Amino acid sequence: MENSAVISSLMDKQTSLDNGTQKRAGAQTPQYMIKCKEFFSCDVEGCENECAPCYGVQHGASRLITYNSSGQLSGDGQILINDTMVCMKYGDWGPIIYQFMVEGKTLENLSIWRYISVEGTKKCIQELNYKQCQIKTYRQYLEGEGNEYIVFSFGYVSVEDACIVYDHTGGNTGKVATIFNIGTLKVEAK
Numbered sequence: 701m702e703n704s705a706v707i708s709s710l711m712d713k714q715t716s717l718d719n720g721t722q723k724r725a726g727a728q729t730p731q732y733m734i735k736c737k738e739f740f741s742c743d744v745e746g747c748e749n750e751c752a753p754c755y756g757v758q759h760g761a762s763r764l765i766t767y768n769s770s771g772q773l774s775g776d777g778q779i780l781i782n783d784t785m786v787c788m789k790y791g792d793w794g795p796i797i798y799q800f801m802v803e804g805k806t807l808e809n810l811s812i813w814r815y816i817s818v819e820g821t822k823k824c825i826q827e828l829n830y831k832q833c834q835i836k837t838y839r840q841y842l843e844g845e846g847n848e849y850i851v852f853s854f855g856y857v858s859v860e861d862a863c864i865v866y867d868h869t870g871g872n873t874g875k876v877a878t879i880f881n882i883g884t885l886k887v888e889a890k
Contacts, residue, residue: 732757734786735811738800739793752793755849757812758785759828759859761880781882783836783853784828786812790840790848797852801835808832810854818870825864827875832857857883 730753734740740752760782765775800807810833814826837853862877879888 730754731815733813733815734788735813736807736809738807739796752788752791754812755787755789757787757814757828758782759812759861779882779885781855783855784812784830785851785853787851788849790850794840794850797835797850798838801838801852804834806832806834807854810856818866821870823864823866823870825866827860827862827864827877829860829862830854830856830858857881 732754733751734754734757735751737750740750762780762782763775764778764780765773768774799805808831810830812828812830813824815822816825817823833854833856835852835854837851839851840848841851842848858879858881860877860879862875864875865873867873880886881888
């Protein structure tokens with residue numbers, strides 16, 4: 701998918717949990733947050749250190765499968781990992797991300813959290829925790845005053861995809877998670 705189509709798909713989604721009048725610490729509560737100690741800081745309450753809000757994220761993989769003449773599915777087990785793509789407002793982290801991409805530096809950890817609002821309380825419902833990452837692409841877009849944003853992608857060696865589970869009262873009951881290591885092609889359920 702071309703970057704402009706990716707940006708459109710990421711930007712068209714609701715990315716703030718607050719309605720137009722609610723503010724927290726002078727900023728709207730984002731739906732997505734990204735954490736990486738090498739890059740980020742922000743003014744969102746509870747996420748000031750090592751985090752920044754995102755407009756959206758694309759993450760995924762696929763398995764090669766074929767159909768044989770008897771109508772059965774078969775495959776060679778090859779997994780194709782899509783680079784994770786992040787769209788966010790341009791900030792002082794932009795040049796640092798660009799530098800990491802140009803120099804090919806490895807990031808030990810990078811995390812993305814997805815939040816929902818339950819009766820005015822922000823709750824994390826998904827965590828994507830990546831290990832051994834490298835920035836692969838970096839694009840900056842300037843579209844009029846106040847519309848400066850960046851889109852970058854990264855590859856990784858291992859990812860944990862965790863769904864945080866809540867009961868009907870909003871109490872956290874744990875999480876369901878899978879860890880996939882690209883190097884070993886092994887899955888570890890948590």
